[in-house]
Amino acid sequence: MDITTFVVSARNQALLYGDYSTYHKQLSKKLHNCRKRLDIVTKNRGKFTKREPPTAEQVSENHEFLRLQLLTAERAWAHAMRFKAVHSTDTKGITGRTRSHIISRLDKGARTAEDLAQVLSDSPASGASDTDILEARAYACLLRGATNFEKQSWEPCLRSYATVRIIYTALSTSMNGDLFKDLLSDTVDPSIRYAAYQTKIPRTLAISTIARKAFPSSDSSLVGQINKLAPDLLQQSGSDAQKGQVGAPNAPQTITWRSREVKIEDAAIALALASTDTATSRLAEKLASSDVILPKEMAAAYDEVLIASQDAADATKRAIDELKEEGVSQNDPRIQSLQITRTAVNYQMISWRIGRNRVLSGEHDGALLDSAPTTTRKSKKDATSRKPKVEPPSKKIARLKDKVVLYDSTLKSIDSIKELPGVAADEELLEQLEATVKYFHALKCLSIARSHSLTDQSVNALALTKHAFDECQQAVDVFSKRTTSSPNASPRNIEIRQTDIQFLSDLLRGELQRCRAIVEIDNLQKKEANKTPPEARVPLVHRLFEYPAEGADLDHLVDYPPKLEPIPVKPLFFDVAWNYIEYPGKEPAAAPAPEQSTAQPSQSQKKGWFGFGR
Structure with a gap:
């Protein structure tokens, strides 16, 4: 008949897109259609007659x-629920006729469900x-x-x-x-916890223990049906009875944080810590x-531990919020113990996340x-038959980027x-x-330096490697003063072992020397590339206005034997020299007549310095 599935699916589907008012309207429409199918709907303007609950035979014949x-x-x-949601923001709370109406509606629904459970109990x-x-009985309850709960009973x-x-x-x-x-988790457990608080039941008891103690054991038929499905559910062992915790006989009673030991008074926190310990051993x-x-x-194996640690942190926060809602001050010993527990469980959760x-x-x-190995498994036959392929730099850089993202996430977790x-x-x-x-920052700088090295930026790689080496040395000075408590075979967490920091220090020292050598080689190659051959070099006599930073080239003072080279000459000097130098192919000027030399000069002769007579 799927009673629980019918109820839960209808609630989820309606409340996903609307509220309780929408759900109420949908139920009214569905109820009217159901009465139509059963032909018991009240006719228009007809007189309403109260009908008796359906009999067992009717339910057997038709599930409608x-x-x-x-x-x-x-x-x-x-x-x-619609009335309760509308008046939830009232300053004085839900009182008077509104509260009576809510109780009346809930009581009607409970009586209807109890009638259905009574009808179904006649199974033949x-x-x-x-x-x-059992589903009908659970729904009625x-x-x-x-x-x-609304009556405060x-x-x-x-x-x-x-x-x-x-x-x-x-x-x-x-x-x-x-x-x-x-x-x-949303309805039953919070209601049990609050009702237990109102009845002065200790908070140290787990919800499952409270439910088992409050279960009506006098109902023999119900107990018999429960025992058929889960024979050990209603039984309680001696260790559980002593501790008051069900399903976790090894649940811790205390928690230690930085040499401070506090008692765990909330059973939910103890159960979550027990689950964390179990998940850690499995890991x-x-x-x-x-x-x-x-x-x-390997990372997927951490998921169970992370979920259990998150449950412990949520249980601690929930316990603190409950005490604050009750008006307990911050100076109360219970709040102080829970704050220490909260720090311890959150530190543990972040530690596993870093691991x-x-x-x-x-x-x-x-x-x-x-x-980082490849993400696919290879058989031995494939490994021996295939030759290893050279990975391109782009894939190496992509993998280095992924590592940098992980290091950034780790650094943010440490800051939290x-x-x-x-x-x-x-x-x-x-x-x-x-x-x-500093340890993880050194790893991050090392990854970025390697990406620069793969792109032939050796100077940037050297600077980043030197910075990573300095960061690592500062971390070595701190970790050398303390000893690690966890063995090397234990799962990784936030704790840095001596072997890890020493390995990184030795690696960075070697990488630093390697980067220095690469930079020196690159500088020598650039110098050789920029060096001109001897026959193309300019002699030193022509470079006296330059400062020889690398030393004067005394092997090439002048060109010998001298070469015929053009010399820049001013045009004026060149024109004057034309009148006095007999160049090849130039005819000598004719001598002037005697009578003309003493007499008036000819018209063609020009006087003055700028005569340019030719």
């Missing part, structure tokens, strides 16, 4: 009677299976719990929601658990196995140029650690974090 009851109950619930007549009966409310949680937990063993996950086993080779597979980035960057945190409560006052931790920043 089942949907009729579900739609009726859901419409009453949606009506109540209704044809319902044990799963259908869900609406009854909402009614008691905390013990009946806790009992109803505990029944819902136990039933859905049992059904998840035989059905799709994702169907109940959102319903439990260590998976990384130690020979099956994990590729960086992406995942380190695994993705490759061997030795990506210090080697070809440290400094914003956690209590970290700014811890000088030793800040010094360690600064050294870690």
Whole structure:
């Protein structure tokens, strides 16, 4: 019959594009169409007559009677939720007739659902299976719990929601658990926690433990149906009874942060930390196995630890917010303990995130140029038969860019650690974090230097390598004063081991010498390229106005034997010399007559310096 699927899918589909008012209108339309199909709709201007709930035989013959009851109950619930949403912003809260109307609508929906569960309980007549009966019972308890929550009847409310949680937990063993996950996390679990708080139940108890204690064990038929699906669900072991935590006998009771040990009073935090420890052990086993080779597979193994760590951080923040809503001051010991726990779990979560980035960057945190293997597996036959291909510089540069992105993400994660409560006052931790920043910054500069080296920019590569070497040496000075606590075989996290920092220091020292040699070779090659041959060199006598920065070329003072070269001469001097020099091919001027020499000069003779007589 899929009662839970029918209800959850209808709610999600309606609330995805609208609100409770839209859902209420859709249910009214669906209910009218259902009555039409059953031919029980009230005629126009007809007198309304109250009808009795459908019998088990009617439900067995036609499942529309089942949907009729579900739609009726859901419409009453949606009506109540619509009023509650409209008046949620009232300064004085929901009081008076509005509150009475909401309770009335919820009570009507609960009674309708309880009638349906009673009808289905007669399985021979209704044809319902044990799963259908449990789903109907859980739905009825869900609406009854909402009614008691609005009435502020905390013990009946806790009992109803505990029944819902136990039933859905049992059904998840035989059905799709994702169907109940959102319903439990968004509605049932918060209501159980709040009702338990109102009934003075200790916060150290887990929600599953509270639900099991509040479950009505006197209902033998319901207990029998639960035991058929999950025999161990209602049983409690001695260790769980002593600790008050279900499903995690190894859950920690305390947490240590920087030599400070605090007690874990919230069961949700303890359960999340227990899940983190379990995921960490699985991660260590998976990384130690020979099956994990590729960086992406190794990074995927961190996902479970990251999810568990995030759950622990969310549980801690939720516990702090609950205490603040209750009006607990910041000086309260509970708040102080939770703040320390929050710093510890967030530091652990960020540490695993950095470890995942380190695994993705490759061997030795990506210090080697070809440290990141390919993303595909190759068989031994392919490896021996095929010759290794030379990778083009463009692919190497692309891989270096990916490493730089990972280093930037790691540096941002370290900066977020400094914003956690209590970290700014811890000088030793800040010094360690600064050294870690210098370590990853050196790796980032090394990757960028290699990209410059691949593009034949040796001077930029030398400058970046020198800067990376200086950063690494500063980190070495800090890490040499402290000892690592984790073994080399443990999964990588934020902790930098001595072997890691020493390997990077030795590598950068070699890279620095290599870059210096490359720059020197490039300079010599440029000098040789710019050097002119001896026969094309200008003699020193013609370059006296230049300063010989590389020394005077005493081997080439003048050209010998001298060459015939044109000499620049002023035009005036050239014209005057024309009158006095007998050039080849020039006829000598005729001597003047005696009578003309004493007499008046001829008209053709010109006088003066600028005569230019020719």
